[in-house]
Amino acid sequence: MSAEPSPQSPWQAATITRIEKRTPRVTSFWFQPSRPFAHLAGQHVDIRLTAPDGYQARRSYSIASAPEAGAAVELAIERLDDGEVSPFFHDVAAVGDEIELRGPLGGHFIWEDSGPILLVGGGSGVVPLMAMVRHRTLRNMAVPVALVFSARIWDEVIFRDELIGLDDRLDGFNLVLTLTREPARRPSDYSRRVDARMMAQAVERLPKAPRLAYVCGSNAFVSAAADALIGAGVPAEIIRTERYGV
Amino acid sequence: MVTRGFFSGRRPPSDTDARIPPGQYLEQGFPVLSAGPTPRVRTEDWSFTLKQGSKPIKKWNWAEFNALPQSKMTRDIHCVTAWTKFNTPWQGVMIDDILADAGIEPPTAYTLALSFDGYSTNVPTKDLVTGKAMVALLYEGKPITPDHGGPARLLVPHLYFWKSAKWVNGLQFTERDEPGFWELRGYHMYGDPWREQRYSSDP
Numbered sequence: 001m002s003a004e005p006s007p008q009s010p011w012q013a014a015t016i017t018r019i020e021k022r023t024p025r026v027t028s029f030w031f032q033p034s035r036p037f038a039h040l041a042g043q044h045v046d047i048r049l050t051a052p053d054g055y056q057a058r059r060s061y062s063i064a065s066a067p068e069a070g071a072a073v074e075l076a077i078e079r080l081d082d083g084e085v086s087p088f089f090h091d092v093a094a095v096g097d098e099i100e101l102r103g104p105l106g107g108h109f110i111w112e113d114s115g116p117i118l119l120v121g122g123g124s125g126v127v128p129l130m131a132m133v134r135h136r137t138l139r140n141m142a143v144p145v146a147l148v149f150s151a152r153i154w155d156e157v158i159f160r161d162e163l164i165g166l167d168d169r170l171d172g173f174n175l176v177l178t179l180t181r182e183p184a185r186r187p188s189d190y191s192r193r194v195d196a197r198m199m200a201q202a203v204e205r206l207p208k209a210p211r212l213a214y215v216c217g218s219n220a221f222v223s224a225a226a227d228a229l230i231g232a233g234v235p236a237e238i239i240r241t242e243r244y245g246v
Numbered sequence: 247m248v249t250r251g252f253f254s255g256r257r258p259p260s261d262t263d264a265r266i267p268p269g270q271y272l273e274q275g276f277p278v279l280s281a282g283p284t285p286r287v288r289t290e291d292w293s294f295t296l297k298q299g300s301k302p303i304k305k306w307n308w309a310e311f312n313a314l315p316q317s318k319m320t321r322d323i324h325c326v327t328a329w330t331k332f333n334t335p336w337q338g339v340m341i342d343d344i345l346a347d348a349g350i351e352p353p354t355a356y357t358l359a360l361s362f363d364g365y366s367t368n369v370p371t372k373d374l375v376t377g378k379a380m381v382a383l384l385y386e387g388k389p390i391t392p393d394h395g396g397p398a399r400l401l402v403p404h405l406y407f408w409k410s411a412k413w414v415n416g417l418q419f420t421e422r423d424e425p426g427f428w429e430l431r432g433y434h435m436y437g438d439p440w441r442e443q444r445y446s447s448d449p
Protein backbone atom coordinates (compact mmCIF):
# COMPACT_ATOMS: atom_id res chain seq x y z
CA MET A 1 0.00 0.00 0.00
CA SER A 2 3.07 2.25 -0.29
CA ALA A 3 1.68 5.77 -0.45
CA GLU A 4 -1.88 4.53 -0.85
CA PRO A 5 -4.29 4.30 2.03
CA SER A 6 -4.61 0.68 3.14
CA PRO A 7 -6.93 -1.50 1.12
CA GLN A 8 -9.76 -3.27 2.90
CA SER A 9 -8.12 -5.62 5.35
CA PRO A 10 -10.83 -7.04 7.62
CA TRP A 11 -10.33 -9.92 10.02
CA GLN A 12 -10.47 -13.27 8.31
CA ALA A 13 -9.85 -16.91 9.16
CA ALA A 14 -6.55 -18.40 8.05
CA THR A 15 -5.59 -22.07 8.27
CA ILE A 16 -2.20 -23.18 9.51
CA THR A 17 -0.84 -25.37 6.72
CA ARG A 18 2.72 -26.03 7.87
CA ILE A 19 4.89 -25.63 10.96
CA GLU A 20 8.67 -25.74 10.97
CA LYS A 21 11.08 -25.18 13.83
CA ARG A 22 13.75 -22.68 12.77
CA THR A 23 15.82 -22.35 15.93
CA PRO A 24 15.34 -23.50 19.52
CA ARG A 25 13.22 -20.43 20.19
CA VAL A 26 11.74 -19.55 16.78
CA THR A 27 9.20 -21.53 14.79
CA SER A 28 7.71 -20.69 11.40
CA PHE A 29 3.99 -21.05 10.79
CA TRP A 30 2.38 -20.86 7.35
CA PHE A 31 -1.12 -19.40 7.23
CA GLN A 32 -3.42 -19.89 4.26
CA PRO A 33 -5.88 -16.98 4.38
CA SER A 34 -9.45 -17.74 3.38
CA ARG A 35 -9.28 -14.57 1.27
CA PRO A 36 -5.72 -14.43 -0.08
CA PHE A 37 -4.05 -11.03 -0.34
CA ALA A 38 -0.99 -9.54 -2.00
CA HIS A 39 1.55 -8.08 0.41
CA LEU A 40 4.69 -6.01 0.03
CA ALA A 41 8.00 -7.21 1.46
CA GLY A 42 8.32 -5.75 4.97
CA GLN A 43 4.62 -5.66 5.87
CA HIS A 44 3.02 -7.42 8.82
CA VAL A 45 -0.27 -8.97 9.82
CA ASP A 46 -2.21 -8.75 13.05
CA ILE A 47 -3.24 -11.99 14.75
CA ARG A 48 -6.18 -12.30 17.11
CA LEU A 49 -6.80 -15.15 19.54
CA THR A 50 -10.24 -15.53 21.13
CA ALA A 51 -10.98 -17.49 24.31
CA PRO A 52 -14.37 -19.18 24.88
CA ASP A 53 -15.44 -16.34 27.18
CA GLY A 54 -14.82 -13.79 24.42
CA TYR A 55 -11.49 -12.53 25.75
CA GLN A 56 -9.16 -11.63 22.90
CA ALA A 57 -5.42 -11.13 22.60
CA ARG A 58 -3.88 -9.60 19.53
CA ARG A 59 -0.33 -9.12 18.34
CA SER A 60 1.50 -8.07 15.19
CA TYR A 61 3.81 -10.41 13.25
CA SER A 62 5.94 -9.54 10.24
CA ILE A 63 5.56 -11.62 7.11
CA ALA A 64 8.72 -13.64 6.38
CA SER A 65 7.66 -14.95 2.98
CA ALA A 66 8.21 -13.07 -0.26
CA PRO A 67 5.17 -11.69 -2.05
CA GLU A 68 6.02 -14.11 -4.88
CA ALA A 69 5.90 -17.18 -2.62
CA GLY A 70 2.19 -17.87 -2.94
CA ALA A 71 -0.91 -17.18 -0.91
CA ALA A 72 0.19 -18.84 2.33
CA VAL A 73 2.12 -16.33 4.47
CA GLU A 74 4.99 -17.43 6.68
CA LEU A 75 5.28 -15.93 10.15
CA ALA A 76 8.33 -16.71 12.28
CA ILE A 77 7.38 -16.41 15.93
CA GLU A 78 9.85 -16.28 18.78
CA ARG A 79 8.81 -17.89 22.03
CA LEU A 80 8.79 -15.54 25.02
CA ASP A 81 8.28 -17.92 27.93
CA ASP A 82 6.20 -15.56 30.02
CA GLY A 83 4.37 -14.10 27.02
CA GLU A 84 0.67 -14.44 26.34
CA VAL A 85 0.49 -15.12 22.60
CA SER A 86 3.83 -16.52 21.43
CA PRO A 87 3.75 -19.56 23.80
CA PHE A 88 0.28 -20.37 22.45
CA PHE A 89 1.77 -20.76 19.00
CA HIS A 90 4.67 -22.84 20.21
CA ASP A 91 2.72 -25.10 22.58
CA VAL A 92 -0.82 -25.33 21.22
CA ALA A 93 -1.20 -24.33 17.57
CA ALA A 94 -1.25 -27.24 15.11
CA VAL A 95 -1.60 -27.76 11.37
CA GLY A 96 -5.25 -27.44 10.41
CA ASP A 97 -6.10 -24.88 13.10
CA GLU A 98 -7.90 -21.73 12.07
CA ILE A 99 -6.53 -18.45 13.38
CA GLU A 100 -7.94 -15.00 12.77
CA LEU A 101 -5.66 -12.51 11.07
CA ARG A 102 -5.88 -9.24 9.20
CA GLY A 103 -3.50 -7.76 6.74
CA PRO A 104 -1.37 -6.87 5.01
CA LEU A 105 -0.59 -3.91 7.28
CA GLY A 106 2.12 -1.26 7.41
CA GLY A 107 3.01 1.23 4.72
CA HIS A 108 6.36 2.54 5.87
CA PHE A 109 8.65 -0.37 6.54
CA ILE A 110 8.34 -1.72 3.01
CA TRP A 111 10.86 -2.58 0.34
CA GLU A 112 11.65 0.16 -2.16
CA ASP A 113 14.08 -0.63 -4.92
CA SER A 114 15.82 2.71 -5.19
CA GLY A 115 19.51 1.85 -4.93
CA PRO A 116 21.84 0.03 -2.53
CA ILE A 117 20.05 -1.08 0.62
CA LEU A 118 21.35 -1.78 4.10
CA LEU A 119 19.29 -4.11 6.28
CA VAL A 120 19.94 -4.44 10.01
CA GLY A 121 18.06 -7.00 12.09
CA GLY A 122 18.30 -8.20 15.67
CA GLY A 123 16.84 -11.62 16.59
CA SER A 124 13.32 -12.04 15.23
CA GLY A 125 13.72 -8.54 13.76
CA VAL A 126 15.23 -10.28 10.76
CA VAL A 127 11.76 -11.52 9.70
CA PRO A 128 10.58 -8.58 7.53
CA LEU A 129 14.14 -8.23 6.19
CA MET A 130 14.00 -11.89 5.15
CA ALA A 131 10.89 -11.13 3.09
CA MET A 132 12.86 -8.35 1.39
CA VAL A 133 15.89 -10.55 0.70
CA ARG A 134 13.68 -13.33 -0.68
CA HIS A 135 11.76 -10.85 -2.80
CA ARG A 136 15.00 -9.54 -4.28
CA THR A 137 16.15 -13.09 -5.08
CA LEU A 138 12.88 -14.30 -6.57
CA ARG A 139 12.70 -11.22 -8.78
CA ASN A 140 16.37 -11.51 -9.81
CA MET A 141 16.92 -7.92 -8.78
CA ALA A 142 20.42 -6.55 -9.15
CA VAL A 143 20.11 -3.94 -6.37
CA PRO A 144 23.01 -4.43 -3.92
CA VAL A 145 21.91 -5.39 -0.41
CA ALA A 146 23.89 -5.91 2.77
CA LEU A 147 22.18 -7.58 5.73
CA VAL A 148 23.69 -7.19 9.18
CA PHE A 149 22.02 -9.79 11.40
CA SER A 150 22.70 -9.88 15.11
CA ALA A 151 21.90 -13.04 17.05
CA ARG A 152 23.02 -14.28 20.43
CA ILE A 153 24.52 -17.56 19.22
CA TRP A 154 25.08 -19.43 15.95
CA ASP A 155 22.16 -21.78 16.60
CA GLU A 156 19.82 -18.84 17.01
CA VAL A 157 20.55 -17.43 13.54
CA ILE A 158 17.07 -17.69 12.02
CA PHE A 159 17.05 -18.75 8.33
CA ARG A 160 20.79 -19.45 8.68
CA ASP A 161 21.28 -22.00 5.89
CA GLU A 162 19.12 -20.07 3.48
CA LEU A 163 20.93 -16.81 4.18
CA ILE A 164 24.38 -18.35 3.84
CA GLY A 165 23.25 -19.97 0.59
CA LEU A 166 22.18 -16.59 -0.74
CA ASP A 167 25.45 -15.02 0.42
CA ASP A 168 27.36 -17.70 -1.51
CA ARG A 169 25.67 -16.74 -4.78
CA LEU A 170 27.75 -13.53 -4.84
CA ASP A 171 24.93 -11.82 -6.73
CA GLY A 172 25.09 -8.54 -4.85
CA PHE A 173 23.64 -9.84 -1.59
CA ASN A 174 26.04 -9.66 1.30
CA LEU A 175 25.44 -11.30 4.69
CA VAL A 176 27.13 -10.05 7.85
CA LEU A 177 26.43 -12.08 10.97
CA THR A 178 27.30 -10.87 14.42
CA LEU A 179 27.02 -13.14 17.43
CA THR A 180 26.77 -11.40 20.78
CA ARG A 181 27.46 -14.43 22.99
CA GLU A 182 29.70 -16.67 20.89
CA PRO A 183 32.79 -16.32 18.73
CA ALA A 184 32.19 -15.63 15.04
CA ARG A 185 32.13 -18.72 12.80
CA ARG A 186 32.77 -17.20 9.38
CA PRO A 187 35.86 -15.06 8.69
CA SER A 188 33.84 -12.00 7.67
CA ASP A 189 31.54 -12.13 10.71
CA TYR A 190 31.68 -10.41 14.09
CA SER A 191 31.32 -11.36 17.68
CA ARG A 192 29.97 -8.29 19.45
CA ARG A 193 26.99 -5.97 19.60
CA VAL A 194 26.37 -3.72 16.62
CA ASP A 195 28.36 -0.49 16.67
CA ALA A 196 29.29 2.37 14.34
CA ARG A 197 32.47 0.68 13.10
CA MET A 198 30.58 -2.46 12.13
CA MET A 199 28.01 -0.35 10.30
CA ALA A 200 30.72 1.61 8.48
CA GLN A 201 32.23 -1.69 7.32
CA ALA A 202 28.82 -2.95 6.22
CA VAL A 203 28.35 0.23 4.18
CA GLU A 204 31.72 -0.46 2.53
CA ARG A 205 30.43 -3.80 1.31
CA LEU A 206 27.99 -1.91 -0.86
CA PRO A 207 29.30 -0.49 -4.15
CA LYS A 208 27.78 2.89 -3.34
CA ALA A 209 26.36 4.60 -0.26
CA PRO A 210 22.99 3.11 0.71
CA ARG A 211 19.87 4.85 -0.48
CA LEU A 212 17.79 3.28 2.29
CA ALA A 213 18.46 1.49 5.56
CA TYR A 214 15.90 -0.69 7.33
CA VAL A 215 16.35 -1.56 11.00
CA CYS A 216 14.13 -4.01 12.85
CA GLY A 217 14.07 -5.72 16.23
CA SER A 218 13.38 -5.00 19.87
CA ASN A 219 13.25 -1.38 20.84
CA ALA A 220 16.64 -1.53 22.53
CA PHE A 221 18.22 -3.13 19.46
CA VAL A 222 16.67 -0.65 17.05
CA SER A 223 17.81 2.32 19.13
CA ALA A 224 21.37 0.99 19.32
CA ALA A 225 21.52 0.03 15.64
CA ALA A 226 20.03 3.32 14.43
CA ASP A 227 22.53 5.25 16.56
CA ALA A 228 25.33 3.07 15.14
CA LEU A 229 24.20 3.83 11.59
CA ILE A 230 24.13 7.54 12.29
CA GLY A 231 27.56 7.18 13.88
CA ALA A 232 28.75 5.57 10.63
CA GLY A 233 27.53 8.59 8.68
CA VAL A 234 24.27 7.15 7.36
CA PRO A 235 21.79 10.06 7.18
CA ALA A 236 18.88 9.78 9.62
CA GLU A 237 16.39 10.56 6.83
CA ILE A 238 17.12 7.31 5.00
CA ILE A 239 16.79 5.09 8.07
CA ARG A 240 13.46 3.34 8.53
CA THR A 241 12.74 1.48 11.73
CA GLU A 242 10.32 -1.19 12.84
CA ARG A 243 10.26 -1.65 16.59
CA TYR A 244 8.71 -4.73 18.12
CA GLY A 245 7.70 -2.58 21.08
CA VAL A 246 9.42 -4.31 23.97
CA MET B 247 -14.48 -17.26 16.19
CA VAL B 248 -13.09 -19.06 19.23
CA THR B 249 -9.46 -20.15 18.90
CA ARG B 250 -8.93 -23.82 19.66
CA GLY B 251 -6.92 -24.26 22.82
CA PHE B 252 -6.70 -20.61 23.84
CA PHE B 253 -8.15 -20.31 27.34
CA SER B 254 -5.61 -18.77 29.57
CA GLY B 255 -4.76 -15.35 28.29
CA ARG B 256 -4.01 -12.42 30.52
CA ARG B 257 -7.44 -11.07 31.38
CA PRO B 258 -7.39 -7.64 32.95
CA PRO B 259 -8.82 -7.45 36.48
CA SER B 260 -12.60 -7.09 36.00
CA ASP B 261 -12.72 -3.68 37.69
CA THR B 262 -10.48 -2.31 34.91
CA ASP B 263 -12.45 -3.79 31.99
CA ALA B 264 -14.36 -0.61 31.31
CA ARG B 265 -11.11 1.32 30.84
CA ILE B 266 -9.65 -0.96 28.16
CA PRO B 267 -10.88 -0.24 24.62
CA PRO B 268 -11.74 -3.16 22.30
CA GLY B 269 -8.74 -5.15 21.04
CA GLN B 270 -6.35 -3.56 23.57
CA TYR B 271 -4.42 -5.21 26.38
CA LEU B 272 -3.06 -3.73 29.58
CA GLU B 273 0.67 -2.94 29.54
CA GLN B 274 2.74 -2.11 32.62
CA GLY B 275 5.84 -0.97 30.73
CA PHE B 276 6.03 1.85 28.21
CA PRO B 277 6.88 0.43 24.76
CA VAL B 278 8.51 2.67 22.17
CA LEU B 279 7.37 2.81 18.54
CA SER B 280 8.52 5.20 15.83
CA ALA B 281 9.26 5.23 12.13
CA GLY B 282 12.90 6.27 12.24
CA PRO B 283 15.86 6.94 14.49
CA THR B 284 15.27 8.92 17.67
CA PRO B 285 16.16 12.57 17.00
CA ARG B 286 18.16 14.25 19.77
CA VAL B 287 16.67 17.71 19.92
CA ARG B 288 18.60 20.08 22.17
CA THR B 289 16.48 22.54 24.08
CA GLU B 290 18.79 25.34 22.79
CA ASP B 291 17.63 24.44 19.28
CA TRP B 292 14.02 23.81 20.20
CA SER B 293 11.18 26.02 19.09
CA PHE B 294 7.44 25.74 18.71
CA THR B 295 5.51 27.50 15.93
CA LEU B 296 1.80 28.03 15.37
CA LYS B 297 0.97 28.37 11.70
CA GLN B 298 -2.06 28.93 9.55
CA GLY B 299 -1.30 27.14 6.31
CA SER B 300 2.33 28.05 5.69
CA LYS B 301 2.02 31.43 7.44
CA PRO B 302 3.56 31.59 10.94
CA ILE B 303 1.32 33.08 13.64
CA LYS B 304 3.67 32.91 16.62
CA LYS B 305 6.89 31.19 17.60
CA TRP B 306 8.29 30.39 21.06
CA ASN B 307 11.75 29.27 22.10
CA TRP B 308 12.26 26.76 24.92
CA ALA B 309 12.43 29.36 27.71
CA GLU B 310 9.44 31.29 26.40
CA PHE B 311 7.42 28.13 26.00
CA ASN B 312 8.27 26.89 29.48
CA ALA B 313 7.14 30.22 30.90
CA LEU B 314 3.57 29.61 29.66
CA PRO B 315 1.06 28.38 32.24
CA GLN B 316 1.54 24.64 32.85
CA SER B 317 -1.07 22.04 33.70
CA LYS B 318 -1.04 18.38 34.69
CA MET B 319 -2.99 15.58 33.03
CA THR B 320 -3.01 11.96 34.20
CA ARG B 321 -4.62 9.79 31.56
CA ASP B 322 -4.91 6.27 30.18
CA ILE B 323 -3.18 6.02 26.80
CA HIS B 324 -3.92 3.61 23.96
CA CYS B 325 -1.38 2.64 21.32
CA VAL B 326 -2.58 1.30 17.96
CA THR B 327 -0.22 -1.67 18.40
CA ALA B 328 -2.77 -2.79 21.00
CA TRP B 329 -1.36 -1.83 24.37
CA THR B 330 -3.12 0.38 26.85
CA LYS B 331 -1.32 1.97 29.78
CA PHE B 332 -3.21 3.39 32.75
CA ASN B 333 -2.64 6.62 34.65
CA THR B 334 0.26 8.14 32.73
CA PRO B 335 1.15 11.45 34.42
CA TRP B 336 2.11 14.38 32.17
CA GLN B 337 2.75 18.06 32.66
CA GLY B 338 2.86 20.70 29.98
CA VAL B 339 1.08 23.56 28.27
CA MET B 340 -2.56 23.11 27.29
CA ILE B 341 -3.28 23.92 23.64
CA ASP B 342 -5.87 26.38 24.98
CA ASP B 343 -3.09 28.27 26.77
CA ILE B 344 -0.89 28.28 23.66
CA LEU B 345 -3.72 29.80 21.63
CA ALA B 346 -4.44 32.33 24.40
CA ASP B 347 -0.79 33.41 24.47
CA ALA B 348 -0.91 33.87 20.70
CA GLY B 349 -4.12 35.86 21.16
CA ILE B 350 -6.12 33.82 18.67
CA GLU B 351 -9.19 31.66 18.43
CA PRO B 352 -8.69 28.44 16.46
CA PRO B 353 -8.79 29.69 12.84
CA THR B 354 -9.77 26.43 11.10
CA ALA B 355 -11.41 23.11 11.94
CA TYR B 356 -8.34 20.97 11.23
CA THR B 357 -4.78 20.83 12.50
CA LEU B 358 -1.58 19.07 11.53
CA ALA B 359 0.88 18.50 14.36
CA LEU B 360 4.43 18.86 13.02
CA SER B 361 7.61 17.26 14.36
CA PHE B 362 11.35 17.93 14.25
CA ASP B 363 11.98 14.78 12.24
CA GLY B 364 9.57 15.80 9.49
CA TYR B 365 6.63 13.69 10.63
CA SER B 366 3.14 15.01 10.99
CA THR B 367 -0.26 13.82 12.14
CA ASN B 368 -3.71 15.29 11.69
CA VAL B 369 -6.12 16.02 14.53
CA PRO B 370 -9.42 17.93 14.31
CA THR B 371 -8.95 21.25 16.08
CA LYS B 372 -11.88 20.55 18.42
CA ASP B 373 -9.96 17.54 19.78
CA LEU B 374 -7.08 19.79 20.82
CA VAL B 375 -8.96 22.52 22.67
CA THR B 376 -11.24 22.83 25.73
CA GLY B 377 -8.85 21.01 27.99
CA LYS B 378 -8.44 17.93 25.81
CA ALA B 379 -4.78 18.18 24.76
CA MET B 380 -1.41 19.66 25.68
CA VAL B 381 2.16 19.95 24.56
CA ALA B 382 3.74 17.82 27.28
CA LEU B 383 7.13 18.73 28.74
CA LEU B 384 7.34 16.35 31.71
CA TYR B 385 6.46 12.69 32.23
CA GLU B 386 6.29 11.43 35.81
CA GLY B 387 7.65 14.81 36.85
CA LYS B 388 10.82 14.49 34.76
CA PRO B 389 11.84 15.75 31.31
CA ILE B 390 10.46 13.44 28.61
CA THR B 391 13.23 11.18 27.31
CA PRO B 392 14.09 11.35 23.57
CA ASP B 393 12.66 7.83 23.01
CA HIS B 394 9.30 9.01 24.23
CA GLY B 395 9.33 12.21 22.21
CA GLY B 396 11.25 14.64 24.40
CA PRO B 397 11.93 17.48 24.84
CA ALA B 398 8.23 18.00 24.01
CA ARG B 399 5.45 15.84 22.62
CA LEU B 400 1.83 16.42 21.81
CA LEU B 401 -0.57 14.66 24.18
CA VAL B 402 -4.05 13.87 22.82
CA PRO B 403 -4.83 10.97 25.13
CA HIS B 404 -8.36 10.21 23.89
CA LEU B 405 -7.05 9.22 20.43
CA TYR B 406 -4.64 6.40 19.52
CA PHE B 407 -1.21 7.44 20.69
CA TRP B 408 0.39 7.97 17.27
CA LYS B 409 -1.69 11.17 17.19
CA SER B 410 0.33 12.37 20.19
CA ALA B 411 3.21 13.43 17.95
CA LYS B 412 6.70 12.97 19.39
CA TRP B 413 9.32 15.74 19.08
CA VAL B 414 6.54 18.17 18.26
CA ASN B 415 7.63 21.56 17.01
CA GLY B 416 4.44 23.14 15.81
CA LEU B 417 0.76 23.09 15.00
CA GLN B 418 -0.45 24.04 11.55
CA PHE B 419 -4.10 24.96 11.09
CA THR B 420 -5.45 23.64 7.79
CA GLU B 421 -8.64 24.29 5.84
CA ARG B 422 -9.12 20.61 5.01
CA ASP B 423 -8.48 17.44 6.99
CA GLU B 424 -5.04 16.64 5.57
CA PRO B 425 -3.52 13.23 6.27
CA GLY B 426 -0.19 13.20 8.11
CA PHE B 427 2.71 10.75 7.86
CA TRP B 428 1.01 7.62 9.25
CA GLU B 429 -2.39 8.52 7.84
CA LEU B 430 -0.85 8.53 4.34
CA ARG B 431 0.45 5.06 5.15
CA GLY B 432 -2.85 3.45 5.93
CA TYR B 433 -3.65 4.60 9.45
CA HIS B 434 -7.00 6.10 10.35
CA MET B 435 -7.74 9.80 9.84
CA TYR B 436 -9.31 10.14 13.31
CA GLY B 437 -8.15 7.18 15.44
CA ASP B 438 -10.74 6.76 18.20
CA PRO B 439 -9.66 3.74 20.27
CA TRP B 440 -13.19 3.14 21.54
CA ARG B 441 -14.38 2.68 17.94
CA GLU B 442 -11.20 0.73 17.02
CA GLN B 443 -10.31 3.15 14.25
CA ARG B 444 -6.85 1.72 13.61
CA TYR B 445 -6.53 1.56 9.83
CA SER B 446 -8.08 3.71 7.14
CA SER B 447 -10.48 0.92 6.18
CA ASP B 448 -11.98 0.86 9.70
CA PRO B 449 -15.33 2.64 9.94
Ligand SMILES: Cc1cc2nc3c(=O)[nH]c(=O)nc-3n(C[C@H](O)[C@H](O)[C@H](O)COP(=O)(O)OP(=O)(O)OC[C@H]3O[C@@H](n4cnc5c(N)ncnc54)[C@H](O)[C@@H]3O)c2cc1C
Nearest residue numbers: 059060061062076077078080082083084085086124127244
Ligand atom coordinates in the same frame (compact mmCIF):
# COMPACT_ATOMS: atom_id res chain seq x y z
C1 LIG C 1 5.09 -4.57 13.57
C2 LIG C 1 5.51 -5.70 14.48
C3 LIG C 1 6.01 -6.87 13.92
C4 LIG C 1 6.39 -7.93 14.74
N1 LIG C 1 6.91 -9.06 14.16
C5 LIG C 1 7.30 -10.09 14.92
C6 LIG C 1 7.88 -11.28 14.33
O1 LIG C 1 8.02 -11.37 13.11
N2 LIG C 1 8.25 -12.29 15.16
C7 LIG C 1 8.11 -12.22 16.53
O2 LIG C 1 8.44 -13.17 17.21
N3 LIG C 1 7.59 -11.11 17.10
C8 LIG C 1 7.17 -10.05 16.34
N4 LIG C 1 6.62 -8.92 16.94
C9 LIG C 1 6.40 -8.93 18.40
C10 LIG C 1 5.04 -9.58 18.71
O3 LIG C 1 3.99 -8.72 18.26
C11 LIG C 1 4.79 -9.82 20.20
O4 LIG C 1 5.05 -8.64 20.90
C12 LIG C 1 5.63 -10.93 20.76
O5 LIG C 1 5.34 -12.15 20.10
C13 LIG C 1 5.35 -11.10 22.26
O6 LIG C 1 4.01 -11.39 22.46
P1 LIG C 1 3.56 -12.32 23.66
O7 LIG C 1 2.07 -12.23 23.75
O8 LIG C 1 4.16 -13.67 23.55
O9 LIG C 1 4.23 -11.65 24.89
P2 LIG C 1 3.56 -10.54 25.82
O10 LIG C 1 2.50 -11.18 26.65
O11 LIG C 1 3.15 -9.39 25.01
O12 LIG C 1 4.76 -10.17 26.73
C14 LIG C 1 5.98 -9.66 26.15
C15 LIG C 1 6.99 -9.64 27.26
O13 LIG C 1 6.58 -8.67 28.18
C16 LIG C 1 6.44 -9.20 29.46
N5 LIG C 1 5.07 -8.87 29.98
C17 LIG C 1 4.26 -7.92 29.44
N6 LIG C 1 3.14 -7.79 30.15
C18 LIG C 1 3.20 -8.67 31.14
C19 LIG C 1 2.34 -9.01 32.22
N7 LIG C 1 1.16 -8.41 32.42
N8 LIG C 1 2.72 -10.01 33.01
C20 LIG C 1 3.88 -10.62 32.81
N9 LIG C 1 4.75 -10.33 31.85
C21 LIG C 1 4.42 -9.37 31.03
C22 LIG C 1 6.71 -10.67 29.36
O14 LIG C 1 7.85 -10.84 30.17
C23 LIG C 1 7.08 -10.97 27.95
O15 LIG C 1 8.38 -11.47 27.87
C24 LIG C 1 6.26 -7.84 16.15
C25 LIG C 1 5.75 -6.66 16.70
C26 LIG C 1 5.39 -5.60 15.90
C27 LIG C 1 4.86 -4.33 16.53
